[in-house]
Amino acid sequence: MASEQFIDAAGVNESESHARTLRDVRTYRLARVLEQLKQHECPAILLYDPVNIRYATDTSNMQIWTARNPSRYIMVFSDGRIVAWEFHRCEHVWDGIELSVDMRSAVSWIYFNAGNEAEARAEVWASEIVDVFRAHARGERRLAVDRLDPIGAALLVKSGLTLLDGQAMMEDARAIKSAGELVLIGESLRACEMGIERMRRELRPGMTEQELWAHLHFENIRHGGEWIETRLLASGERTNPWMHECSSRVLQKGELLAFDTDMVGPHGYCSDISRTWTVGDTRPSDEQRKLYELAYSQVHFNMDVLRPGMTFREFSEKAWTIPKPYLKNRYSCVAHGIGMVDEYPAIAHEVDWDSAGYDGRFETGMTLCVESYIGAEGGSQGVKLEQQVVLTEHGCVPLTTCSFETEWL
Template identity: 65%
Template sequence: MSTVRTVHAMTEPIETSCNGGDQVLENVRTYRLGRLRGELLKNDCPAMILYDPVNIRYATDSSNMQVWTGRNPTRYVIVFASGPVVAFEFHNCEHVWRGIDCVSEIRGATCWNYFNAGPESAQRAQQWAAEIVELLRDQSADMCVAADRLDPEGVYALQKLGVRVIDGQSIVEQARCVKSGDEISVMRRAISVCERGIERMHEALVPGISEQELWAHLHFENVRYGGEWIETRLLASGERTNPWMQECSSKLLRAGELLAFDTDLVGPYGYCADISRTWTVGHVPPTDDQRRLYAAAHEQLHFNMDLLRVGMTFREFSQRSWKIPTQYARNRYSCVAHGIGLVDEYPSIAHYSDWESGGYDGHFQSGMALCIESYIGAENGGEGVKLEQQVLLTEAGCEPLSSFPFESTWL
């Protein structure tokens, strides 16, 4: 029999407008902008241009067509370390800033990407750069600006006007990596919506439906309760669970085979819920092979959760993490753990076997939200098991943020 589950009651939604008197969101906005400005000062950088819609959301809590503007750079924000926040918004969209008090000025965006500017792209970029330089001169004697994402034409245009452009993504990632208590409170709301979607998938998991149809249940609950989008489509069944990273298809589910998924869900208020579970189709008892795979994945996940402590280096955690048996090593997951906030964030902790080619060091800090990862599937084997738990790192260790149960009867 499968583990008995109870859907958690939804907590009352947070008002999305500061003018509505919601102190939690007001605190979150103040904290996040303060973190970003603190990192700018630490890096002796007077200002940053933000184009990444997730970074704009972090700095200002403003959202406008996030997925579309992620590939069409048509809105941007300049944050000064010791000065104003100036927003440059897409055509006739100034209204999206209602109720957001951190912005001193809203202007129309100068769009110089090829879709908007065509062969006039270089000329528009020069106009854009001139406006940026005018703002910089008003606020700082240092003609330096950080940028999170900037196409080459924009970099060239700023450099022609004497501006030094530095990488801004590292600055934002460092700002985002430590969460306030209010941020965690809002993240828990997104996770509760995600777990409603997981429960809905659990109830719908019967032979004969397609992977895509099952995945739609997660989307439904997310959108229904104010969620925003899902970054991947990682749901697979049967032989498609090994190797991992196969997105959902029209394949019909068969009784008794494994079904695994990774939510990668951006829920209410822009926070991510990144949870993985593995079940059998029809919730029938697992085979001995399925049970062995699941037990290994469960052990890896919980061993690494128990190991992690504040102050530990990334390298030490990687080196001491659960040793993957040889038959599963080739198909290991891409990392041991990673940060989580509005989306997947710094840090990403490489397996120790990958350390020389992909690892980097740092220290775990109290207040980091993290996802601990596990995937177990033999090279050239049959099925595989994917598990992932979202946690908060405190002085006492890892506190689970996601509460959807594991298949304890399989262990």
């Protein structure tokens, strides 16, 4: 009986701790949004991006669908007021959220819902947006917006509002993670690691890429995860160049198998891990070993270089030098931010700096993915590796225990 009481008490304590973490994270994230509004002297932000809505309010409603069909939106004011326009009869998605919200019904003016009445409905929508904004904005005209179709933007401007880049504000807000966020990111990563472990157990010659990929989805959904942003799993010759999505191709013993999870897991946080194995867990060939050693070196060299206070350009210049045979097929960036999805910043390779680079400064509390793809131009195989880390005052600390094939080195 005492043992049962101990277990019950432990369970309650764990549940209470988790509830406190969620409350702390919600408070922290909303404060980050309000801080951005105050820094930009902007009275309010209109959010349509479902990831931004989730960040600001921790509410979620059909995120993939509403990303394609804008039909729920919120306005956050710099004084903390929130007006929410929710999808048809879905106010229940706010249950348990400790926010004082002015709840309204969304006006959808996308063609799917409005047909040839789209412009007329957009005018109704714009009139309400302007009225709500002016009621709280005290004569201000500056409204930040993250995502908005052309008709809507044009109508707000016609009404006298000045639109600011709200997506940039939200990316900056999301860049620095709290201790509570790191706990939630850890929960997402544990679900992802279980999916990876399941893939490893089930991997065998004769199955298709899609059959293998399904095991990651299974564990994600089973543990309360949400979706996977890409289908990046490839085998054999499809590993070079990178960015082939999984197919019905049948796996062959001894060939390379590479994947990139891009998994939006529990609590809406992304787990972004890349690993490369051999099918059948065979001993790698000399070429496979060489590719792997180079990719492993790139990831770990760059993790060792990265420090808070360093500029993005300085990191790009000091990053591992990709050998010439593999330069053309390089990954699209050296590293990128990660949170609820891939986030600011994205660090360009030095060779790409003039066309794709932008500067900034790394800060303690950023969570990042350090990337590598090594595959020779015209080659028949390649290796994809990626490590998810948090940047501390001492440098990069891995957030995942998912192992590398160190015996190949």
